[in-house]
Amino acid sequence: MEFAFTPRQRLLREAVREFMKGECDPAVTLELAKKKQFPWEIYRKAGQHGFLASYYPKELGGQGIPLLDYCIMMEEMIRHDNRIGMALSLGSIPAKVLLRFGNEEQKKRYLPKLTKGEAVSSIAVTEPNHGSDIRFLDTRAIKKGDEYILQGSKIFITNADIAEFYTVFAQTDPDAGPYRGISGFIVERETEGITAWDIGDKIGIKTTSSCIIEFREVRVPKENLLGKENHGFIYIMEALNEGRIEIASQAIGLARGAYDRALAHAKTREQFGQKIGKFQNIAHMLVEMSENIESAALLCYKALWLFDQGKMDLATSLQAKVKCPLVAIDTCLKAMQILAGYGLFEEQFLPGYLGDALATWLLEGTGQIQRNTVASQILGKL
Numbered sequence: 001m002e003f004a005f006t007p008r009q010r011l012l013r014e015a016v017r018e019f020m021k022g023e024c025d026p027a028v029t030l031e032l033a034k035k036k037q038f039p040w041e042i043y044r045k046a047g048q049h050g051f052l053a054s055y056y057p058k059e060l061g062g063q064g065i066p067l068l069d070y071c072i073m074m075e076e077m078i079r080h081d082n083r084i085g086m087a088l089s090l091g092s093i094p095a096k097v098l099l100r101f102g103n104e105e106q107k108k109r110y111l112p113k114l115t116k117g118e119a120v121s122s123i124a125v126t127e128p129n130h131g132s133d134i135r136f137l138d139t140r141a142i143k144k145g146d147e148y149i150l151q152g153s154k155i156f157i158t159n160a161d162i163a164e165f166y167t168v169f170a171q172t173d174p175d176a177g178p179y180r181g182i183s184g185f186i187v188e189r190e191t192e193g194i195t196a197w198d199i200g201d202k203i204g205i206k207t208t209s210s211c212i213i214e215f216r217e218v219r220v221p222k223e224n225l226l227g228k229e230n231h232g233f234i235y236i237m238e239a240l241n242e243g244r245i246e247i248a249s250q251a252i253g254l255a256r257g258a259y260d261r262a263l264a265h266a267k268t269r270e271q272f273g274q275k276i277g278k279f280q281n282i283a284h285m286l287v288e289m290s291e292n293i294e295s296a297a298l299l300c301y302k303a304l305w306l307f308d309q310g311k312m313d314l315a316t317s318l319q320a321k322v323k324c325p326l327v328a329i330d331t332c333l334k335a336m337q338i339l340a341g342y343g344l345f346e347e348q349f350l351p352g353y354l355g356d357a358l359a360t361w362l363l364e365g366t367g368q369i370q371r372n373t374v375a376s377q378i379l380g381k382l
């Protein structure tokens with residue numbers, strides 16, 4: 001058992017920290033968040049440095065590093081500035097289905113632009129009537145000759161108004177049983193019949209949009225089918241189970257960022273003639289935050305390590321996806337108590353960290369849904 005970061009992991013973390021220090025002026029990133037703008041300039045630079053989706057193989061523009069090493073980098077970015085780090089991380093997570101199940105031609109055409117920071121992608125699963133329950137979808141894809149005709153609407157789709165392409169999931173066989181009639185397609189945003197718009201203000205991941213997409217008789221060439229027809233649900237689950245560990249590591253970055261700021265405040269802020277860190281309640285809150293973060297991070301790193309060894313353990317991954325957001329939310333709330341009045345202002349980052357932590361709880365499926373799966377793993381058939 002080895003608990004230390006490898007020399008490469010330390011180097012990557014250091015490089016990312018320096019990059020973030022150089023690129024992220026908090027006043028500028030706050031403005032981006034207020035205007036709900038994706039940080040394109042930093043995204044492109046991060047791509048040039050090889051920091052985006054670096055776990056992709058080299059032939060797709062990645063660095064071929066383990067997912068654990070990549071997540072350690074993303075954790076550090078988010079820790080430094082969540083407004084930028086979360087956006088950088090969310091540029092490529094949606095393309096996991098394509099990475100895992102696309103054919104060579106599809107992958108070479110669409111994925112390298114993500115690693116270079118030239119494009120973002122979206123995954124479109126959720127619909128107004130299908131959030132957690134995606135046994136069936138209302139969006140239809142009907143085969144006509146060499147094309148599929150896509151009709152329906154999606155909701156909450158991250159970056160759908162700026163993405164170059166989507167991986168869209170639709171019902172191809174309405175008569176199939178639950179989970180069995182869904183297929184995935186690569187659909188370019190500029191295709192005729194697509195309209196996508198941001199829904200409105202939200203409290204987290206503010207530098208990414210959350211969109212409704214409407215598909216009106218959209219013609220999709222059959223070459224854009226992902227994998228096999230009617231196998232879409234399996235592809236979603238496989239890709240999401242990997243993406244969920246990444247979301248867990250985002251939550252660790254958020255928790256560490258909130259903790260750093262609370263610790264710094266406790267060491268400098270004076271009341272009643274002493275540093276507030278000397279008050280036992282403040283000191284104990286910090287200790288508890290640190291205990292929680294370290295234990296959640298270990299679970300997350302273990303899930304990532306198992307994944308990289310080709311031994312992904314579903315229960316471990318999903319428990320990390322539950323535990324890390326809970327720890328991040330709790331850490332943010334404690335940090336806000338320590339900063340008290342100052343903690344409520346966006347300038348101190350904490351409201352943003354909290355909003356993002358709440359998002360990590362529900363992105364790629366809520367904690368309750370993950371617990372359902374873990375329960376069935378632990379208990380088996382009763």
Ligand SMILES: Cc1cc2nc3c(=O)[nH]c(=O)nc-3n(C[C@H](O)[C@H](O)[C@H](O)COP(=O)(O)OP(=O)(O)OC[C@H]3O[C@@H](n4cnc5c(N)ncnc54)[C@H](O)[C@@H]3O)c2cc1C
Nearest residue numbers: 123124125126131132133156157158210364365366368369
């Ligand atoms: C900011 C943001 C970004 C998103 N990005 C994307 C994206 O890019 N692509 C995409 O496809 N989707 C995206 N989503 C959608 C997200 O995956 C869903 O919001 C999430 O899966 C939950 O669905 P819902 O919000 O409809 O909640 P519901 O499914 O309506 O759930 C409501 C409540 O009921 C609980 N519940 C439901 N069923 C069960 C059950 N069987 N057992 C126990 N509890 C249950 C839930 O846990 C929750 O507490 C995004 C959402 C947000 C808010």
